[in-house]
Amino acid sequence: MKLTENDTIAAIATALSPSGIGIVRISGPEAFAVAGRVFGDEVTRFESHTVHYGFVRDPETGRTVDEVLMLVMKAPRTYTREDTVEIDCHGGVLVTKRVLEAVLAAGARLAEPGEFTRRAYINGRIDLSQAEAVAGIISAKNDLALRNSVRQLRGREREEIMRIRGEILREIAQIEATLDDPEHLSFDGFDEVVTTQTEAQLRSIRKLIETAEDGRRIREGIRTVIVGRPNVGKSSLLNALLGEDRAIVTEIAGTTRDTLTEEVRMRGITLLLVDTAGIRTTDDAVERIGVERARRAVEEADLILWVVDGSEPLSEDDCDILAACAGKPVIPLLNKSDLAAVTDETALRSMISQTVGEQGSVGEPLAVSAKTEDGLTALEERITSLFFSERIAADDECVITSERHRSALVSAEESLRKVRESIATGMPEDFYTIDLTAAYETLGTILGEEPDEDVINMIFSEFCLGK
Amino acid sequence: MNVPEYLCESYDVAVIGAGHAGCEAALACARLGCETIVFMVSADTIALMPCNPNIGGTSKGHLVRELDALGGEMGRNIDKTYIQSKMLNISKGPAVHSLRAQADKQRYTASMRKVMENQDHLTLKQAEVAELLWEERPDGTKQVTGVKIASGGIYPCKAVVLCSGVYLNARCIYGEVSQYTGPNGLPRATMLTDSLVRAGLEVLRFKTGTPAxxxxxxxxxxxxxxxxxxxxxxxxxxxxxxxxxxxxxxxxxxxxxxxxxxxxxxxxxxxxxxxxxxxxxxxxxxxxxxxxxxxxxxxxxxxxxxxxxxxxxxxxxxxxxxxxxxxxxxxxxxxxxxxxxxxxxxxxxxxxxEYDCLKATQLKPSLECKFIHGFFSAGQSNGSSGYEEAAAQGLIAGINAARLVLGKEPVVIDRSQGYIGVLIDDLVTKETREPYRMMTSRSEYRLLLRQDNADLRLTEIGHEVGLISEERYRKFLEKKQSIAEELRRLNETILGASENVCEYLHSIDTAIIHTGTSLAELIRRPEMTYELLAPLDPERKPLDTDVIEQVEIEIKYEGYIERQKLQVEHFKKLERRRLPEDLDYTAIPSLRLEARQKLQQLRPANVGQASRISGVSPADISVLLVWLANVSRETSEEL
The missing domain is CATH 2.40.30.260 (Elongation Factor Tu (Ef-tu); domain 3)
Structure with missing residues (x-):
C-alpha cells in the first residue's frame, strides 16, 4: 500500500504579495536533499537550526534564481517533526514563485492546503485543538484574535474542558461501579452529588459558551452600526474612524445585506462598521426603505453608534431612531462639538431617559467632533471597555473562538440539562449515564479525544496553502 | 510415550470439551447439518456446573436470553431444571433487570446430556484430545486437519472448536495442598497445551475458585x-x-x-x-x-x-x-x-x-484463530469466566465453525446488538489479564440491550443462521407486529378532557388533562402504567404480557431510547470503516510506536475495534482516519 505522508512537500509559506520577504518551506525526509539540489550539496552537512547565505539555482539550467537565506532544521525539533528547510527569498510574487518552482523541480511535491499542519498533527507535534488554533492564527485579523489563538494553542481551553470532562467521567464510573457491585457500593446521596456537580458543570460550560460570543467578535470584529438623522455627521464620523492613521484592513461585502461593511482595526480589536449612510430623506417612500434597512442592520449589530447633531435641537426623528435601537448597546454621540452647542449632554440624557427609560444598554452621551476628531480616543476607549472589559483582559480566561467548539459545548450543555431532568423526574441512576456519556463524548470531540472523521476533515480543510 | 496412531472416521467439526461452551458449539454445528463429534473427559459430566448452582444473574441473564434468541440451548435447559427463579434489580431501570435461576445441578447436567445424546449428526466420545492437527498453507498460515486423541486415534475434520474450560494442565489448590486434577477431582488434560503452543498459539495461565x-x-x-x-x-x-x-x-x-x-x-x-x-x-x-x-x-x-x-x-x-x-x-x-x-x-x-487458556486476541470476532484456519475457541479457554459467558461464545464459535464448513460468511454480533457482541469484542480486542466476567457496565448501549427485548434484537439473526424454527419465527413476527400496532394505536388514540376522564385520572393520583391527550402521552407519566389506563381505553384488545411490557418500555423511555440510538449510529460509523487485512502499520510513521505495535499484532477488523485496543489512543485513531482518507484519495486518483 502506498504511503502519502512520507514524501517531501514544499509550498510558499508567506502571503503572495509584494512584501519584503517570501518564505518557501520544505518538509519531509528528502528536505535536505531537495534543498541541496537548488542550494549546493553542502546543505546535507549543515548543522541543525542554522542559517546560511547563498543562491538558489534552477536544478535543470543551473541559472541563479535568487539570493537567499536558508534555515535548516533537523527532525524532530521542527514544526512538522520532519526535516525542514525554509528559504527566505526576496519578496515579490514572481521571485518567490520561481524559487518554489526550482524546489519542486528538485524533487519536492507541492503541499496541499494545511498539509504542514496535518503532518505536525499526525506526527504528534500538536493535537486537534492546537491544529485548529493554528488555523485561527493564520486567519487572525487583529492582535486580540491572535493572542487568543496563541492561548488556545497552549491548551487553556483544553484544560478547562478536560476538567469538566474528568468530573463527568468520575460520575459515570461511580454509576457503573455501583451497578456492578451493589453489595459494597450504594447510590445513597448520589443524586444530590450529581445534581450539585451537574449545576456547576452547566455553569462552567455556559461561561465557555458566552465567551464564544466574545470569540466571534474577536475573530470577526464587532458589528458596529452608525445610525442617526441625515446630516448629523454619520459619514464624517465613518470617515474619521477610517482615517489614515487607523489601519483599514479590507473592504468586504456585508454578509446578509447589500450594504458595504468597512473593517477598522483599533486598539487590537476590529470594528465592522456597517454603513447606513444611505438613508436619506428625499421622499417618504425612500425614507421608509431606509429606516427598514437601518432597522435590519440594528438587529444584527453588536454595537450602535447613535449620532446626534449637537448644533441643532433634538427632533422626533432622533427619538424614533433611538427607540428602534433599544435593547442593543448604544453609545450616544453628540457630534459637532466644534460648533456652538444647541443640544447639550444634559438635554440628551433627559431625552434618552424619556425614550427608553433607565435601560442599561444606552450608555452615557459622548461629545465628539468628526471634523476635528476630538473625542474619538475616548470613543475607542469606551468601545474597548464595553466589550472586552474584564473578560478578555484576564489572561487565565480562555475564549472559545471556534464555531465547532461552540456548538459542541451547546450540545454538551443540552445533555447535562437532560441529566438534571432525569434526576428531577426520579429516573433510575443507570439512565443518567446515557446523557452523561453524550456530554463526555461531545466534549471529547473538542479535544480530539473522540475520533470523528467529519471533524478531522473540517479542521484541515480550513487551511490555506503553505501552512 | 509412543502410542501408535490409527485413523478414525472423518467429521466436519470436532468440538473439544462438553461443558457449557462445548454443548452449545456442538449442538449448533450438528443442527446446522455438520457431522460433529464432541470429545469430553467424562461422559457423566456434560454441561457440568462445578461452581455456582445458578444460571443468569446481573448481565449474565442477558447473555442467556440472547443465546436463546439465537437458537442456543442454555435457556431451555435451565427452564427445565430450575428450582428457584428471580428477576434481579427490579428497583432499578429496565436496562439492568436481570434474570437468575437456581439450577438443580444434577438435573441440569442430565437434561443437557439427553439433548446432546439425541441430537442428529452429533457423536459423543469420552476421550482426552492430545493434539491439534494442521498443515502449513502456501501463504504461511495454517489449516486445521483434525485432532488426535490420547489413545492414538486420529479424527480428520475441517474445523475444530476448543472448549477446554479449566481442564488444560489444571491444578486445584487449597492451603498447602495441590491436586493435579480438573474441577471436582475430574481428570485433567495434560497434552493439548503443548500441541497448541507448537501450532504457534500463545497461552496464558489463569486462576479461579469455588467456595465450599x-x-x-x-x-x-x-x-x-x-x-x-x-x-x-x-x-x-x-x-x-x-x-x-x-x-x-x-x-x-x-x-x-x-x-x-x-x-x-x-x-x-x-x-x-x-x-x-x-x-x-x-x-x-x-x-x-x-x-x-x-x-x-x-x-x-x-x-x-x-x-x-x-x-x-x-x-x-x-x-x-x-x-x-x-x-x-x-x-x-x-x-x-x-x-x-x-x-x-x-x-x-x-x-x-489454575489452568491454561489462550490469549483471545489471537482470535477474530468470529472466534476463529487469525492464523490457523478452521481453529475456533470458546469459553474459559478464551480467558472468560462463567457458564453463561462460555455458552454464549460456544454458540457463536459453533455457528461460525459450521458456516466455515458450509462456505458461508461468519456471523458477528456487534456491541450495539447484544451483550454477546460486547463479550466477544472485549475478549478478542482487549488484552484480558484476568478471567473476564460479563458485567452491565461493560455495555455502552444498555438501554437498547435489555434482557426483555433480546428476542426482538436477535431472533432475526438466529432465523437467518438456521437455528430458529419457522414456527418460532412466525410467532416472533406476530409479536413484533402486535407491538408496532399497539404503539401506533396508543399514539393515535386521543383522549378528550371530559369530566369522566378527569375524574378517573384524579382518582388514581395523576394530573388531570385540559386538552386532548394521546394514550401514549399518559403512559409516559412516571406514575402511570398501561394497566392503570385500562378504564379509559375500552378499545384495547387483550395482549400478551410481554407485548405490553415492550409497549410500555418503548413509550416510557422513548427519549432515552432515541438518544441511545443516536449514540449507536455514531458508533457504527467507525465500525464500518474496515481496515485492510494487509495493512502494514509499521509503515505509518505518524502512529505512536506502542500503537503501531499493538495494531500490527492485533490486526483489528475495523477502525472501531482499533479504537478499543488498549494502548491505541484517540489521537492514533485520528491519524488512522487521516491516513485512510489519504489512501482512498490516492486510490481514486489512480483509477
Whole structure:
C-alpha cells in the first residue's frame, strides 16, 4: 500500500504579495536533499537550526534564481517533526514563485492546503485543538484574535474542558461501579452529588459558551452600526474612524445585506462598521426603505453608534431612531462639538431617559467632533471597555473562538440539562449515564479525544496553502 | 510415550470439551447439518456446573436470553431444571433487570446430556484430545486437519472448536495442598497445551475458585434471611410461557460474615496460596475470593453470604460469596464463625484452580484463530469466566465453525446488538489479564440491550443462521407486529378532557388533562402504567404480557431510547470503516510506536475495534482516519 505522508512537500509559506520577504518551506525526509539540489550539496552537512547565505539555482539550467537565506532544521525539533528547510527569498510574487518552482523541480511535491499542519498533527507535534488554533492564527485579523489563538494553542481551553470532562467521567464510573457491585457500593446521596456537580458543570460550560460570543467578535470584529438623522455627521464620523492613521484592513461585502461593511482595526480589536449612510430623506417612500434597512442592520449589530447633531435641537426623528435601537448597546454621540452647542449632554440624557427609560444598554452621551476628531480616543476607549472589559483582559480566561467548539459545548450543555431532568423526574441512576456519556463524548470531540472523521476533515480543510 | 496412531472416521467439526461452551458449539454445528463429534473427559459430566448452582444473574441473564434468541440451548435447559427463579434489580431501570435461576445441578447436567445424546449428526466420545492437527498453507498460515486423541486415534475434520474450560494442565489448590486434577477431582488434560503452543498459539495461565459445599442438615436457617423466588417466574427461553414452566420453588438464605470471620482470614492470609505466591495464575477481580474481599475492603465489617441449594436430591448447600483457597482447617473455623453456620460440616471444601487458556486476541470476532484456519475457541479457554459467558461464545464459535464448513460468511454480533457482541469484542480486542466476567457496565448501549427485548434484537439473526424454527419465527413476527400496532394505536388514540376522564385520572393520583391527550402521552407519566389506563381505553384488545411490557418500555423511555440510538449510529460509523487485512502499520510513521505495535499484532477488523485496543489512543485513531482518507484519495486518483 502506498504511503502519502512520507514524501517531501514544499509550498510558499508567506502571503503572495509584494512584501519584503517570501518564505518557501520544505518538509519531509528528502528536505535536505531537495534543498541541496537548488542550494549546493553542502546543505546535507549543515548543522541543525542554522542559517546560511547563498543562491538558489534552477536544478535543470543551473541559472541563479535568487539570493537567499536558508534555515535548516533537523527532525524532530521542527514544526512538522520532519526535516525542514525554509528559504527566505526576496519578496515579490514572481521571485518567490520561481524559487518554489526550482524546489519542486528538485524533487519536492507541492503541499496541499494545511498539509504542514496535518503532518505536525499526525506526527504528534500538536493535537486537534492546537491544529485548529493554528488555523485561527493564520486567519487572525487583529492582535486580540491572535493572542487568543496563541492561548488556545497552549491548551487553556483544553484544560478547562478536560476538567469538566474528568468530573463527568468520575460520575459515570461511580454509576457503573455501583451497578456492578451493589453489595459494597450504594447510590445513597448520589443524586444530590450529581445534581450539585451537574449545576456547576452547566455553569462552567455556559461561561465557555458566552465567551464564544466574545470569540466571534474577536475573530470577526464587532458589528458596529452608525445610525442617526441625515446630516448629523454619520459619514464624517465613518470617515474619521477610517482615517489614515487607523489601519483599514479590507473592504468586504456585508454578509446578509447589500450594504458595504468597512473593517477598522483599533486598539487590537476590529470594528465592522456597517454603513447606513444611505438613508436619506428625499421622499417618504425612500425614507421608509431606509429606516427598514437601518432597522435590519440594528438587529444584527453588536454595537450602535447613535449620532446626534449637537448644533441643532433634538427632533422626533432622533427619538424614533433611538427607540428602534433599544435593547442593543448604544453609545450616544453628540457630534459637532466644534460648533456652538444647541443640544447639550444634559438635554440628551433627559431625552434618552424619556425614550427608553433607565435601560442599561444606552450608555452615557459622548461629545465628539468628526471634523476635528476630538473625542474619538475616548470613543475607542469606551468601545474597548464595553466589550472586552474584564473578560478578555484576564489572561487565565480562555475564549472559545471556534464555531465547532461552540456548538459542541451547546450540545454538551443540552445533555447535562437532560441529566438534571432525569434526576428531577426520579429516573433510575443507570439512565443518567446515557446523557452523561453524550456530554463526555461531545466534549471529547473538542479535544480530539473522540475520533470523528467529519471533524478531522473540517479542521484541515480550513487551511490555506503553505501552512 | 509412543502410542501408535490409527485413523478414525472423518467429521466436519470436532468440538473439544462438553461443558457449557462445548454443548452449545456442538449442538449448533450438528443442527446446522455438520457431522460433529464432541470429545469430553467424562461422559457423566456434560454441561457440568462445578461452581455456582445458578444460571443468569446481573448481565449474565442477558447473555442467556440472547443465546436463546439465537437458537442456543442454555435457556431451555435451565427452564427445565430450575428450582428457584428471580428477576434481579427490579428497583432499578429496565436496562439492568436481570434474570437468575437456581439450577438443580444434577438435573441440569442430565437434561443437557439427553439433548446432546439425541441430537442428529452429533457423536459423543469420552476421550482426552492430545493434539491439534494442521498443515502449513502456501501463504504461511495454517489449516486445521483434525485432532488426535490420547489413545492414538486420529479424527480428520475441517474445523475444530476448543472448549477446554479449566481442564488444560489444571491444578486445584487449597492451603498447602495441590491436586493435579480438573474441577471436582475430574481428570485433567495434560497434552493439548503443548500441541497448541507448537501450532504457534500463545497461552496464558489463569486462576479461579469455588467456595465450599456444606451439609444442609448442619445449617441453622432460622438465623438467616429467607430469599424466595418470583411468582410467577419469567422463563429464560422465549419459547416458554411462565405457566408452562411453573413449579414449586425452593428458598435460598442470606447471612453475613463478621469481624471474627475477617480476623480468622487475616491471621491466616499467609497460608493462602493466592497471597503466598504459590498460585501464579491471575484471578478474576470481579468474582473475588473472600480473602480478596477482606483485603480489598478493610473498612467493611461484613460481607454477604448466600446459602444456595445444589439441587433437590442433595443436602449440599453452596456458600455463595465465600470462594477461598485457604487451608481446609482454616476454612472450617471461618465458616463456623458465621451466624447460622456455627455447626456447619463441609462436604466439599473450597479450592482455587489454575489452568491454561489462550490469549483471545489471537482470535477474530468470529472466534476463529487469525492464523490457523478452521481453529475456533470458546469459553474459559478464551480467558472468560462463567457458564453463561462460555455458552454464549460456544454458540457463536459453533455457528461460525459450521458456516466455515458450509462456505458461508461468519456471523458477528456487534456491541450495539447484544451483550454477546460486547463479550466477544472485549475478549478478542482487549488484552484480558484476568478471567473476564460479563458485567452491565461493560455495555455502552444498555438501554437498547435489555434482557426483555433480546428476542426482538436477535431472533432475526438466529432465523437467518438456521437455528430458529419457522414456527418460532412466525410467532416472533406476530409479536413484533402486535407491538408496532399497539404503539401506533396508543399514539393515535386521543383522549378528550371530559369530566369522566378527569375524574378517573384524579382518582388514581395523576394530573388531570385540559386538552386532548394521546394514550401514549399518559403512559409516559412516571406514575402511570398501561394497566392503570385500562378504564379509559375500552378499545384495547387483550395482549400478551410481554407485548405490553415492550409497549410500555418503548413509550416510557422513548427519549432515552432515541438518544441511545443516536449514540449507536455514531458508533457504527467507525465500525464500518474496515481496515485492510494487509495493512502494514509499521509503515505509518505518524502512529505512536506502542500503537503501531499493538495494531500490527492485533490486526483489528475495523477502525472501531482499533479504537478499543488498549494502548491505541484517540489521537492514533485520528491519524488512522487521516491516513485512510489519504489512501482512498490516492486510490481514486489512480483509477
Amino acid at each position: 459445599r456444606i451439609d444442609g442438615r448442619t445449617i441453622d436457617y432460622s438465623a438467616m434471611t429467607v430469599q424466595l423466588g418470583d411468582e410467577p417466574v419469567v422463563p429464560f427461553s422465549f419459547e416458554n410461557r411462565a405457566e408452562d414452566i411453573a413449579r414449586e420453588q425452593v428458598p435460598c438464605y442470606l447471612t453475613y460474615t463478621n469481624e471474627n470471620t475477617h480476623e480468622i482470614i487475616r491471621s491466616n492470609i499467609d497460608r493462602s496460596p493466592l497471597f503466598s505466591g504459590d498460585i501464579k495464575g491471575t484471578g478474576p477481580r470481579y468474582c473475588p475470593s473472600i480473602e480478596d474481599k477482606v483485603v480489598r475492603f478493610p473498612e467493611k465489617d461484613r460481607h454477604q453470604v448466600f446459602i444456595e441449594p445444589e439441587g433437590e436430591y442433595t443436602n449440599e448447600m453452596y456458600l455463595s460469596g465465600l470462594s477461598s483457597s485457604l487451608p481446609e482447617e482454616v476454612q472450617i473455623r471461618m465458616y463456623r464463625s458465621i451466624r447460622g453456620l456455627e455447626n456447619a460440616k463441609i462436604v466439599r471444601n473450597a479450592y482455587a484452580i
